[in-house]
Amino acid sequence: MMPAEKLTMAAALNRAMRDALRADPAVVVFGEDVGPLGGVFRVTDGLTAEFGDQRCFDTPLAESGILGMAIGMAMNGMRPVVEMQFDAFAYPAFEQLVSHAAKMRNRTRGRLEVPLVIRVPYAGGIGGVEHHCDSSEAYYAHTPGLHVVAPSDPADAYGLLRKAIESADPVVFLEPKKLYFSKAEADLTAPVPPIGKAVIRRPGTDATLIAYGPAVPIALEAAEAAAQEGRSLQVVDLRSIVPFDDETVCAAVRSTGRAVVVAEAAGFASVSSEVVARVTERCFHSLHAPIRRVTGFDIPYPPPKLEHVHLPSVDRILDTVDELQWEYA
Amino acid sequence: MVIVWQAFQNPCMTRDAALLLPSTEPVTLIDPDGHPVPHVGHDLPDPQALVGAYAALISARRFNDQANALVRQGRLAVYPSSHGQEACQVTCVQVLDDGDWLFPTYRDSAAIVARGVDPVQALTLLRGDWHSGYDPHATRVAPQATPLATHLLHAVGVAHAARLRGEPTVVMALCGDGATSEGDFHEALNFAAVFRTPVIFFIQNNEYAISVPLARQTAAPSLAHKGIGYGVPGERVDGNDVAALLTVLGAAVARARAGEGPQLVEAHTYRVQAHTNADDPGRYRSADEVTPWLARDPILRLETHLRGRGLLDDQTSSGYAEQADQLAARMRAGLGEDTPSDYRDLFAHVYAEPTPQLREQQALVADELSREEAR
Ligand SMILES: Cc1ncc(C[n+]2csc(CCOP(=O)(O)OP(=O)(O)O)c2C)c(N)n1
Ligand SMILES: [Mg+2]
Numbered sequence: 071m072m073p074a075e076k077l078t079m080a081a082a083l084n085r086a087m088r089d090a091l092r093a094d095p096a097v098v099v100f101g102e103d104v105g106p107l108g109g110v111f112r113v114t115d116g117l118t119a120e121f122g123d124q125r126c127f128d129t130p131l132a133e134s135g136i137l138g139m140a141i142g143m144a145m146n147g148m149r150p151v152v153e154m155q156f157d158a159f160a161y162p163a164f165e166q167l168v169s170h171a172a173k174m175r176n177r178t179r180g181r182l183e184v185p186l187v188i189r190v191p192y193a194g195g196i197g198g199v200e201h202h203c204d205s206s207e208a209y210y211a212h213t214p215g216l217h218v219v220a221p222s223d224p225a226d227a228y229g230l231l232r233k234a235i236e237s238a239d240p241v242v243f244l245e246p247k248k249l250y251f252s253k254a255e256a257d258l259t260a261p262v263p264p265i266g267k268a269v270i271r272r273p274g275t276d277a278t279l280i281a282y283g284p285a286v287p288i289a290l291e292a293a294e295a296a297a298q299e300g301r302s303l304q305v306v307d308l309r310s311i312v313p314f315d316d317e318t319v320c321a322a323v324r325s326t327g328r329a330v331v332v333a334e335a336a337g338f339a340s341v342s343s344e345v346v347a348r349v350t351e352r353c354f355h356s357l358h359a360p361i362r363r364v365t366g367f368d369i370p371y372p373p374p375k376l377e378h379v380h381l382p383s384v385d386r387i388l389d390t391v392d393e394l395q396w397e398y399a
Numbered sequence: 400m401v402i403v404w405q406a407f408q409n410p411c412m413t414r415d416a417a418l419l420l421p422s423t424e425p426v427t428l429i430d431p432d433g434h435p436v437p438h439v440g441h442d443l444p445d446p447q448a449l450v451g452a453y454a455a456l457i458s459a460r461r462f463n464d465q466a467n468a469l470v471r472q473g474r475l476a477v478y479p480s481s482h483g484q485e486a487c488q489v490t491c492v493q494v495l496d497d498g499d500w501l502f503p504t505y506r507d508s509a510a511i512v513a514r515g516v517d518p519v520q521a522l523t524l525l526r527g528d529w530h531s532g533y534d535p536h537a538t539r540v541a542p543q544a545t546p547l548a549t550h551l552l553h554a555v556g557v558a559h560a561a562r563l564r565g566e567p568t569v570v571m572a573l574c575g576d577g578a579t580s581e582g583d584f585h586e587a588l589n590f591a592a593v594f595r596t597p598v599i600f601f602i603q604n605n606e607y608a609i610s611v612p613l614a615r616q617t618a619a620p621s622l623a624h625k626g627i628g629y630g631v632p633g634e635r636v637d638g639n640d641v642a643a644l645l646t647v648l649g650a651a652v653a654r655a656r657a658g659e660g661p662q663l664v665e666a667h668t669y670r671v672q673a674h675t676n677a678d679d680p681g682r683y684r685s686a687d688e689v690t691p692w693l694a695r696d697p698i699l700r701l702e703t704h705l706r707g708r709g710l711l712d713d714q715t716s717s718g719y720a721e722q723a724d725q726l727a728a729r730m731r732a733g734l735g736e737d738t739p740s741d742y743r744d745l746f747a748h749v750y751a752e753p754t755p756q757l758r759e760q761q762a763l764v765a766d767e768l769s770r771e772e773a774r
Binding site: 102103105106107108110128129130131132133134135158159161162197198199200201202338367368369370372373374375376379380385386389 | 476477524525527528529530545546547577578580581582583608609610611615616617677678679682683740742744745746749754756757760764767
């Protein structure tokens with residue numbers, strides 16, 4: 071067994087693809103600049119050198135083309151892992167994703183499967199100019215037929231990507247850009263929970279913070295700050311937006327009776343609103359206060375100089391936690 | 400408004416495919432050593448136009464140099480340089496009338512400035528202050544497009560609307576070699592051809608889309624050949640030759656203005672610098688590949704030519720250098736200090752009228768800030 075090592079999420083994702091390419095000759099990686107350059111975030115670094123241009127290759131610059139071809143390859147026995155260079159540059163592939171990748175199994179009563187992974191570097195906090203920081207998970211989560219996952223640390227990034235590549239269904243794999251280069255201890259040989267399972271990242275008894283992807287580290291920071299002030303916050307990491315783990319999330323919320331959902335995406339008609347709805351439906355009688363949300367505002371992602379106003383912050387989370395009707399203990 | 404559909408049919412749509420094909424070699428009128436190259440069908444532009452282009456070239460190069468320096472100083476978030484492509488940048492603007500439109504990409508800040516936009520406003524996007532800094536109506540420059548090729552259809556729309564409104568507008572739509580692989584590029588060409596809209600699709604083929612070389616984008620003989628499938632005439636031009644660019648683009652604009660429809664012009668040039676400051680070209684191309692292009696620099700070539708013909712001397716040349724210095728000074732002054740950003744802008748421009756929810760969200764931020772101040 072390999073010991074735990076310190077590595078970045080980018081390196082963990084790279085390792086996941088490398089190991090998958092080694093393990094299964096059906097796996098192929100392609101997209102824009104994923105070859106010799108190794109991707110603009112270097113997540114595919116060295117894959118072409120190790121596996122050759124047939125298994126990790128640059129395509130013409132066309133996202134609809136990339137995903138459409140991936141669907142065809144998946145129909146014929148391969149397991150494509152494609153990269154969309156940035157969140158907003160996945161939109162040209164939307165038709166292929168929504169009308170074909172998501173529906174192929176259903177249309178054919180399961181006779182055709184399209185096991186493919188669409189990797190999307192996503193969300194903000196990196197000072198990126200417009201179209202480089204979108205949180206697009208709601209579009210995908212709203213589309214039946216797609217699995218949607220978002221890791222929040224290197225170990226989970228590795229484990230989830232391996233599982234996504236093995237999945238029989240198309241998986242939209244959302245990689246929080248701002249976490250690409252933060253390092254953490256990870257034992258890549260240790261099994262991670264399957265897609266569809268949420269995990270408790272920090273125990274707590276007073277209230278539950280529910281987060282996923284880029285919001286998880288902020289939620290953990292807020293919980294740490296709250297502990298200094300004598301309040302014990304539990305942090306749930308969804309990991310998998312679709313399928314959604316009602317069981318773990320609801321058990322967590324029932325245990326504290328209060329909850330705040332933290333997400334970077336705009337709040338209106340979002341994954342965060344879905345979480346509030348589901349948990350309220352199931353846990354109403356255990357709640358001491360309405361479930362609240364700290365999300366991005368309902369605005370296009372701001373320019374670099376104003377993104378700090380938009381992003382969920384520790385202060386905003388703690389302010390919101392303060393409003394959870396503590397007088398009704 | 401009565402729309403006469405007949406006006407948009409193609410009475411002289413050519414069935415002669417040969418007329419749609421580009422020349423086998425890019426049109427060159429001044430060679431890399433500054434010597435004129437005789438060309439059937441294209442004459443050298445008049446001296447005044449060449450000298451004007453030279454002045455613009457000097458400023459455009461200076462603009463690129465200064466922007467690169469500002470990135471290093473942390474004054475710009477990112478800069479995609481057009482170093483080596485300045486001949487394309489200035490000529491595509493020089494051939495336009497005041498009422499015409501320019502549809503630029505992130506790479507084309509120098510063209511925007513050549514069009515007369517204030518350099519500080521032109522760099523608003525890349526500075527990170529806002530998504531676009533100039534007034535598109537006043538300047539007739541569309542916001543810089545980052546999602547590749549998507550703006551080409553907007554260019555077709557502006558041109559089509561101009562025809563419906565009886566305006567003599569021509570639209571210059573810019574994109575790179577990589578962008579020609581996107582579906583929107585092809586839809587734009589087809590729409591422009593079917594509706595005979597006055598659009599010039601001007602491709603700056605700089606041989607790379609970030610790390611991906613042209614050979615991964617197309618198996619066609621040239622990008623200009625992509626016009627024929629849509630009934631759009633294509634032409635190839637030496638992208639480092641100001642004279643050829645002025646002539647070919649000028650002819651395309653005249654043709655479009657005369658109602659003869661769109662044209663596709665592919666300029667062959669080279670991205671001398673990295674894709675942006677964040678890129679590391681050492682990972683995908685050798686320095687040996689870049690060196691020959693330095694000798695084909697657009698400024699060098701035009702300068703030799705103009706001096707050889709007595710159209711440029713040290714005095715006029717230093718005058719242009721001084722203009723460029725002033726431009727750079729304006730950039731340093733305008734970008735050297737932080738301008739305050741106002742959070743209320745985030746909520747003010749999402750809709751014509753902010754929704755009740757947006758008002759609420761803005762109030763939340765205001766409350767946070769006032770509490771922060773009180774602390
Ligand atoms: C739809 C879309 N996909 C991907 C990108 C990311 N991207 C930005 S520039 C670029 C390369 C574009 O190459 P080219 O069209 O040749 O223009 P150049 O940068 O060389 O001027 C890519 C892939 C994007 N901006 N838009
Ligand atoms: Mg290019």
